[in-house]
Amino acid sequence: MFSIEHITHLIDAWLYGNLPPTLALLIECLIVGLAAITLFAVLGLVLVLMERKVSAHMQIRLGPNRVGPGGMFQTVADTLKLAMKEGLTPDGADKFLFNLAPYLVIVVSMMILAPVAFAKGVQLWDLNIGVLYVTAISSLSVIGILMAGWASNNKYSLLGAMRSGAQIVSYELSAGMSLISIVVLTGSLRISDIIASQQNGWWLFKGHIPAVISFAIFIIAVTAETNRAPFDLAEAESELTAGFHTEYSGMKFALFFLAEYVNIFIVCAIAATLFLGGWMPLHIGNWAGFNHVMDYIPSSIWFVGKVFSLIFLIMWFRWTFPRLRIDQLLRLEWKYLLPISMLNLLLMTLIAINGWHF
Amino acid sequence: MIEELATTDAGEMVVNVGPQHPSTHGVLHLVITLRGETIRKVEPHLGYIHRSIEKMCESLSYRQFIYVTSRMDYLSSHINNHACALCVEKGLQVELPARAKVIRVLMDELTRLASHQLWWGAMAMDVGALTPFFHAFREREAINDIMEETCGARLTMNYMVPGGVMADLHPNFQKRVKDFIHLFRSKIDEYDELVTGNVIFRSRMEGVGRLSAADAISYGCTGPTARGSGVRCDIRKLAPYEIYDQLQFEEPLETGGDCFARYLVRMREMRQSLSIIEQLIDNIPQGDFQAKTKAVLKLPKGEFYSRVETARGEFGVYIISEGGMTPYRIKFRSPGFSNLSALDHMARGYKIGDLVAIMGTLDLVIPDIDR
Numbered sequence: 001m002f003s004i005e006h007i008t009h010l011i012d013a014w015l016y017g018n019l020p021p022t023l024a025l026l027i028e029c030l031i032v033g034l035a036a037i038t039l040f041a042v043l044g045l046v047l048v049l050m051e052r053k054v055s056a057h058m059q060i061r062l063g064p065n066r067v068g069p070g071g072m073f074q075t076v077a078d079t080l081k082l083a084m085k086e087g088l089t090p091d092g093a094d095k096f097l098f099n100l101a102p103y104l105v106i107v108v109s110m111m112i113l114a115p116v117a118f119a120k121g122v123q124l125w126d127l128n129i130g131v132l133y134v135t136a137i138s139s140l141s142v143i144g145i146l147m148a149g150w151a152s153n154n155k156y157s158l159l160g161a162m163r164s165g166a167q168i169v170s171y172e173l174s175a176g177m178s179l180i181s182i183v184v185l186t187g188s189l190r191i192s193d194i195i196a197s198q199q200n201g202w203w204l205f206k207g208h209i210p211a212v213i214s215f216a217i218f219i220i221a222v223t224a225e226t227n228r229a230p231f232d233l234a235e236a237e238s239e240l241t242a243g244f245h246t247e248y249s250g251m252k253f254a255l256f257f258l259a260e261y262v263n264i265f266i267v268c269a270i271a272a273t274l275f276l277g278g279w280m281p282l283h284i285g286n287w288a289g290f291n292h293v294m295d296y297i298p299s300s301i302w303f304v305g306k307v308f309s310l311i312f313l314i315m316w317f318r319w320t321f322p323r324l325r326i327d328q329l330l331r332l333e334w335k336y337l338l339p340i341s342m343l344n345l346l347l348m349t350l351i352a353i354n355g356w357h358f
Numbered sequence: 359m360i361e362e363l364a365t366t367d368a369g370e371m372v373v374n375v376g377p378q379h380p381s382t383h384g385v386l387h388l389v390i391t392l393r394g395e396t397i398r399k400v401e402p403h404l405g406y407i408h409r410s411i412e413k414m415c416e417s418l419s420y421r422q423f424i425y426v427t428s429r430m431d432y433l434s435s436h437i438n439n440h441a442c443a444l445c446v447e448k449g450l451q452v453e454l455p456a457r458a459k460v461i462r463v464l465m466d467e468l469t470r471l472a473s474h475q476l477w478w479g480a481m482a483m484d485v486g487a488l489t490p491f492f493h494a495f496r497e498r499e500a501i502n503d504i505m506e507e508t509c510g511a512r513l514t515m516n517y518m519v520p521g522g523v524m525a526d527l528h529p530n531f532q533k534r535v536k537d538f539i540h541l542f543r544s545k546i547d548e549y550d551e552l553v554t555g556n557v558i559f560r561s562r563m564e565g566v567g568r569l570s571a572a573d574a575i576s577y578g579c580t581g582p583t584a585r586g587s588g589v590r591c592d593i594r595k596l597a598p599y600e601i602y603d604q605l606q607f608e609e610p611l612e613t614g615g616d617c618f619a620r621y622l623v624r625m626r627e628m629r630q631s632l633s634i635i636e637q638l639i640d641n642i643p644q645g646d647f648q649a650k651t652k653a654v655l656k657l658p659k660g661e662f663y664s665r666v667e668t669a670r671g672e673f674g675v676y677i678i679s680e681g682g683m684t685p686y687r688i689k690f691r692s693p694g695f696s697n698l699s700a701l702d703h704m705a706r707g708y709k710i711g712d713l714v715a716i717m718g719t720l721d722l723v724i725p726d727i728d729r
Binding site: 055059236239 | 371380395484485486487493558559561562709713714
């Protein structure tokens with residue numbers, strides 16, 4: 001069976017066999033860094049195209065279809081255009097913070113990529129506090145957004161940034177609670193352990209109703225955390241024109257845009273890892289034949305398939321629902337999602353202690 | 359001036375919404391005073407698309423000036439033209455052939471439907487749902503095609519002339535309208551499914567932008583804006599023109615006075631328009647489509663007023679004639695202007711997101727306000 005793991009092990013063995021260990025480690029770091037940046041760029045291009053195609057088909061349109069076969073290179077052309085555009089810094093803006101903000105946002109999204117397991121054995125950094133690391137780093141992106149809103153010297157940007165701040169700080173509570181409920185079941189924060197614990201079934205199915213509830217809450221909360229509709233108040237084009245990135249143009253705007261899409265990928269990857277078994281194939285009880293067939297599908301395909309199904313779900317939200325108002329948004333979190341997820345966590349703990357889960 | 363107003367003592371912030379803004383649907387400029395997200399004051403600044411249409415009309419003949427009025431409320435251009443033609447006919451005392459009357463009513467109702475469809479899409483877009491806009495345009499396209507066949511234009515029709523209509527109906531008209539009715543009957547249910555019943559949409563609309571019946575009257579609101587507050591003001595019922603008194607239709611009234619009530623009134627109006635078209639489409643009388651009028655129209659000395667119900671409310675035309683070939687003075691009473699005047703009253707104390715929703719339910723067309 002083909003696996004990316006073989007290739008990584010081959011490279012690792014070759015480097016350490018032919019070079020001094022320090023140099024080998026350095027080169028490995030370099031390769032990993034390049035791979036992360038390439039992945040970042042490719043994800044941005046693919047997801048933007050996917051969003052445009054999905055929205056087009058929901059809106060009785062064709063979407064991009066001129067550049068390349070089926071419009072495949074439309075986003076490449078757009079990126080080239082954005083790269084060549086002038087990056088304006090408005091008069092009266094805090095130049096240092098204004099220019100720093102997009103990099104901060106993008107660096108944060110890059111950092112969260114580290115513990116994500118893309119396939120069997122393909123993981124940049126399997127640290128023992130993986131889930132904690134993800135929640136801790138993801139809450140940093142709000143600083144970049146607040147910085148952008150404040151430094152732009154624009155009232156729309158400021159309003160967008162304030163909304164975004166309130167929103168992300170509130171919703172990461174429920175998102176964290178949902179993650180903890182799975183951690184309670186597995187007893188480990190390490191991503192590889194969590195995936196390994198789902199070998200005979202995904203937590204979404206094994207964890208009874210509390211797992212389903214926490215999955216739903218997690219999807220809602222991360223939709224809000226990534227500022228996607230129906231929670232796109234930070235951008236709210238019909239109210240705040242473009243929210244916190246109103247004043248950004250050219251490549252600086254492109255970085256915000258890229259970060260948004262990579263963030264969607266990351267949160268969906270986390271959801272897939274914790275609830276849908278990461279790269280684990282779908283196994284159903286004692287159906288040995290079925291399970292065997294499923295094992296033949298490479299683990300990377302399983303992971304990408306799960307993540308993109310979730311991404312499609314989040315895109316589907318965006319093109320269906322109207323936007324919430326800021327007070328309704330906060331009420332939903334503090335009055336409904338947070339109490340429910342707290343109660344859910346208690347239930348989950350009870351299940352875990354008594355070993356009621358499958 | 360705006361710079362000085364940037365902040366006030368009470369910790370309020372002054373924000374310019376427009377003239378270039380996605381949800382003002384044109385070049386409307388609102389200066390809003392905010393405290394946090396809460397609106398303290400809304401001050402509309404008009405005039406960005408003022409073209410002196412009233413003054414322009416004074417130098418145009420009674421046949422010509424009607425064409426300019428298509429450019430006012432461009433979404434109900436048929437109905438604007440209709441009001442002007444009615445006013446001139448009043449002065450000339452021309453009796454219209456029955457066929458012309460029916461054609462006019464049919465066109466008016468089709469226009470109302472097209473206008474409400476566009477409003478529905480734009481309204482949903484204002485509250486953040488982007489997809490309904492495309493669905494609304496799909497059905498509006500069918501009406502535009504019908505209009506194009508008969509009138510030769512899709513937006514500024516200029517089809518109503520003093521004495522009747524410009525040309526006879528296209529042979530395909532009846533068939534295509536029937537097809538459209540069949541199509542739209544199912545689509546309007548789809549509209550309800552997609553937007554009306556949506557939990558988020560309901561929570562954005564209900565209880566927002568309340569306008570009491572007394573306030574609606576004192577601000578001079580008309581059309582669905584006033585009917586959402588329970589004020590009877592349909593000119594088609596109160597002062598029937600053409601053949602509206604012989605038709606079976608009801609005036610939708612809601613008593614909520616909030617955004618959702620105004621939304622429901624428009625949705626119900628679409629069904630009413632559909633039923634009016636259904637009543638008429640098989641009963642178009644034969645005969646002339648235009649009464650015989652002189653080549654050069656001269657109104658007798660005096661004052662003439664006519665009013666009709668457009669998609670946005672009461673539209674009035676007031677002509678003062680000195681007996682010449684051109685009007686001495688023309689005044690248009692546009693529904694959008696009065697409806698906009700109530701915006702400040704409705705939006706105070708609500709959030710920025712609500713302001714957008716309230717503006718959406720007012721169904722503003724800026725050239726109608728500015729003229």
